[in-house]
Amino acid sequence: MGANTYRRRVEKCTTMMRAEEFDILLLTKPSNMYYLTGDGRLCAYAMITQEGEVAVGVPKTDIEDVRQHAYFNHIVGFGDEVGMIHSIAHYFDHFGIQHGTLGLEYTFLTQSMMGVVTHPHAKPEGVTARDCTPIMSSLRIVKEEAEIDCLRQSSLVADAGMKAAIEGIKAGITESQVAAEAEYAMRQAGAEEFWRTYVSSGPRTGIAHGLPTNRRLEAGDLVMIDIHPIVNGYSSDSCRTVCVGTATPEQRFAYDLYLKAQQAAIAKTRAGIGMVELEQTMHEIIKEGGHGEHIFGPPIHGTGIDFEESPLPPGHAFFHGEKEPPPLLANVVIAIGNCGIYTDGWGVRVEDTVVVGEEGPVVLTGYPYLLERR
Amino acid sequence: MGANTYRRRVEKCTTMMRAEEFDILLLTKPSNMYYLTGDGRLCAYAMITQEGEVAVGVPKTDIEDVRQHAYFNHIVGFGDEVGMIHSIAHYFDHFGIQHGTLGLEYTFLTQSMMGVVTHPHAKPEGVTARDCTPIMSSLRIVKEEAEIDCLRQSSLVADAGMKAAIEGIKAGITESQVAAEAEYAMRQAGAEEFWRTYVSSGPRTGIAHGLPTNRRLEAGDLVMIDIHPIVNGYSSDSCRTVCVGTATPEQRFAYDLYLKAQQAAIAKTRAGIGMVELEQTMHEIIKEGGHGEHIFGPPIHGTGIDFEESPLPPGHAFFHGEKEPPPLLANVVIAIGNCGIYTDGWGVRVEDTVVVGEEGPVVLTGYPYLLERR
Numbered sequence: 138m139g140a141n142t143y144r145r146r147v148e149k150c151t152t153m154m155r156a157e158e159f160d161i162l163l164l165t166k167p168s169n170m171y172y173l174t175g176d177g178r179l180c181a182y183a184m185i186t187q188e189g190e191v192a193v194g195v196p197k198t199d200i201e202d203v204r205q206h207a208y209f210n211h212i213v214g215f216g217d218e219v220g221m222i223h224s225i226a227h228y229f230d231h232f233g234i235q236h237g238t239l240g241l242e243y244t245f246l247t248q249s250m251m252g253v254v255t256h257p258h259a260k261p262e263g264v265t266a267r268d269c270t271p272i273m274s275s276l277r278i279v280k281e282e283a284e285i286d287c288l289r290q291s292s293l294v295a296d297a298g299m300k301a302a303i304e305g306i307k308a309g310i311t312e313s314q315v316a317a318e319a320e321y322a323m324r325q326a327g328a329e330e331f332w333r334t335y336v337s338s339g340p341r342t343g344i345a346h347g348l349p350t351n352r353r354l355e356a357g358d359l360v361m362i363d364i365h366p367i368v369n370g371y372s373s374d375s376c377r378t379v380c381v382g383t384a385t386p387e388q389r390f391a392y393d394l395y396l397k398a399q400q401a402a403i404a405k406t407r408a409g410i411g412m413v414e415l416e417q418t419m420h421e422i423i424k425e426g427g428h429g430e431h432i433f434g435p436p437i438h439g440t441g442i443d444f445e446e447s448p449l450p451p452g453h454a455f456f457h458g459e460k461e462p463p464p465l466l467a468n469v470v471i472a473i474g475n476c477g478i479y480t481d482g483w484g485v486r487v488e489d490t491v492v493v494g495e496e497g498p499v500v501l502t503g504y505p506y507l508l509e510r511r
Numbered sequence: 512m513g514a515n516t517y518r519r520r521v522e523k524c525t526t527m528m529r530a531e532e533f534d535i536l537l538l539t540k541p542s543n544m545y546y547l548t549g550d551g552r553l554c555a556y557a558m559i560t561q562e563g564e565v566a567v568g569v570p571k572t573d574i575e576d577v578r579q580h581a582y583f584n585h586i587v588g589f590g591d592e593v594g595m596i597h598s599i600a601h602y603f604d605h606f607g608i609q610h611g612t613l614g615l616e617y618t619f620l621t622q623s624m625m626g627v628v629t630h631p632h633a634k635p636e637g638v639t640a641r642d643c644t645p646i647m648s649s650l651r652i653v654k655e656e657a658e659i660d661c662l663r664q665s666s667l668v669a670d671a672g673m674k675a676a677i678e679g680i681k682a683g684i685t686e687s688q689v690a691a692e693a694e695y696a697m698r699q700a701g702a703e704e705f706w707r708t709y710v711s712s713g714p715r716t717g718i719a720h721g722l723p724t725n726r727r728l729e730a731g732d733l734v735m736i737d738i739h740p741i742v743n744g745y746s747s748d749s750c751r752t753v754c755v756g757t758a759t760p761e762q763r764f765a766y767d768l769y770l771k772a773q774q775a776a777i778a779k780t781r782a783g784i785g786m787v788e789l790e791q792t793m794h795e796i797i798k799e800g801g802h803g804e805h806i807f808g809p810p811i812h813g814t815g816i817d818f819e820e821s822p823l824p825p826g827h828a829f830f831h832g833e834k835e836p837p838p839l840l841a842n843v844v845i846a847i848g849n850c851g852i853y854t855d856g857w858g859v860r861v862e863d864t865v866v867v868g869e870e871g872p873v874v875l876t877g878y879p880y881l882l883e884r885r
Contacts, residue, residue, distance in 0.1 A: 199719060241622075247620060248618070249642075324685075344572050345572040346553060346554065349698075350703050351701065
C-alpha cells in the first residue's frame, strides 16, 4: 500500500483524536503500528500527533529496514530500553507537548510496559494517559478493498493448509504432526507467518482452546484444526473438524447441527445486522438440537491484521476493554463459528472467514465440510 | 512430573510469599501456572494461598482435561469473563481473605486484564495488589534435574530443526519456506509446540528481530535462523547464521569473531559467575575485533518454560519489571549469543542453550558452526 493510504489513515486517526480529545498517541501494538505506518514490530513505537505527524522509534539496527517500507515523518533508533525512554521524551519535547492527554493501548500494554512508557523520564508530568484502544478499533474495523484482497489471499492459503492437514490425518500421528502439515503447506502457499495453530483430537476436541500436544490420533477420533495464516500482514481464520475413520451417529448429528447453525449465521450476514443477532441465530439452532449446554464462547469475532480483532462480541469486548459493537457495516470481516459444541468426550467446530457485504455474505475460506473423508 | 514435585514447588512458593508478605497470588501467566500446577493455558487462572492451597479456574469445557494432569486443591469452571470474575470472588470468600496483599504478574497482565482481575466484583476492596513477578522468577530460575532433561530433549529437537532448515537453504526459496523446514522437522522430532521462528536473509540479517517474510534468498546472502521448540513444556533457544554460497572476507571475519566471543562466554560459564561478566566477555572480544558499534542487545538470557525468562540481563530486567540478577547458581539454564553483529548490509549471530554447571558449562544445543556448507 502506498504512502497515500497511510496518510489518509493517519488523517482519519487525527479526526478521531480530536473528537475524543487525545493530544497524542503512543502506540506499541504491532498491528496498530502496521495499520498506520506499514510497519509493525516488537520493541518499537509510533507517536501520532493531532496534526498528523508520525514519529517512530525502533531498534537502531532496524532504521534502514523500517525506512524502506514504512510511512513516517520522524525516525529515531535506540540501543536499549533507557534509550527508548529518552527518545520518547525527545519527541514530546519536539512536538511541544508538556500537557494534555496521551493515548495508550491499555489492551496491549502490560503493567510493567506501562511503567516504561509513562516513566518520568519519558512522559512529561503534565501529560495524563488514557486508553486509546477504541480509536484504533474504530479505524481498523471497516476494511479497504486492498485489505480484503489480502484477506482473500490469506483465505486461499488457509484452504491449502487445511487440505494438507486433513489429507495427512491418520491413526498414529501426533496432533503436533497434523499442525506441521498445515503450517508447512501455509508457508509454501505464501504465508509469511501464522498465528498459533490449534489442533486437538479425541477427548481433547471437547476443550475450548486445544493447542497441539504429542497425543497420537486413534481410529474413531475427531480432530479439530484451527488455523490463521498471515499474508501481507492479514490473517484469515478457519476451522474444520474431521474424523479418523467413521464418526458415531451422535458425532454426526452434532456436526450436522453445528454446520447448520454456522451456515444459518453466515446466510444472515449483511450490512446492518447486529453481532448479537448472528450469535443468537447460531445459539438457537444449537439449542433446538439439544446441545445448548455444550456451547462455549462467543461464535463471532472480527479478523484482519490480528486474527481476533474488532468487532469483538459483547462479552469478550468488555474483557478486551472495548464497547459493545454497533450493527455491522459493509466490509467488516468476521470469522463465524468459534463457539463449538463441546461434550464430555468430544467436540465439533467449524469456522469460516466472511466479508460483511451490502447485500449478503462473501465467504472467503472455502475448504469443504466433510466430517468423514470417504 | 508427579504431584510431589508440584507440592514441593508450591511449598517453596508459600515460603517466599511469607517473606515478601503476600497473602495470596492470582496467576494468569501460562508458564507460571504450568510450573506450580502442571497446567498452563490461556483464559485460566491459579490462586495460591500462604497455606499452600491451590485453586484454579478454567473454561468449563476444560475441567476434565485439567483434572487429568494438573495439581490443585480446588477447581471451578466458568462460561465467560463475568463467570471468571465471580469465581475469583468466590475463592477470596472461600479462603476468608478480605484484607491483605494480592500478588499479580505485572509483567504479563495488560492494563485491561488488570481491570478484570481487580474488578470490584472479583477482588475484595480491602485487598491491595502488588507485583509478584520476582517471586515466580526466583522460584523458576534454578532448574531441577527433570527440567534439565526436558531442556536437553528440546535442544535435540532444535538441532534437528536447524539441520532441516540449513539443508533446505538455496537461492530462490523464501525466508518463510526456510522457517517451514525448521518447524516441520521440530514437530516431527517431538516438539509439541514452538515459539515464533525467526528467519532473516540478506540485508534483513542486519536487523535485531528478523521474523520471516516472503523475501527470496539470493546467492551470497547470509541467512539467520533462530528457533525455540517446546518439548514437555520446556524450550531451548538456538541460532545459526549460514551463507547461500560463499561469504565475503568481511562476513567471514565477523562470523569468526562472533563465534570466538560466544565460545569464550560459554567457556567462562559456571556457578558463581555474573551475567555482566559473561556479557563483557562477549562484548570485549567483539570490540577488539572492531565491531563494537555493531552489537545490539544483551547477549544472554535464561530459558525454560518461557524461551526468554529469568535470569534476564540487567537492562532487559528493568524493562520486564525484574531486578538485576545475582551471580549465576548451578543448574540455571541460559541462552548465550543473542546480541549479534549487525552491520548496515548484513549481520551474524550464533546462540546456544547452556546449563550453568558447578565446574563449567554443559552445552545443550549442538548444531555445527558452519558459515558455509561446503
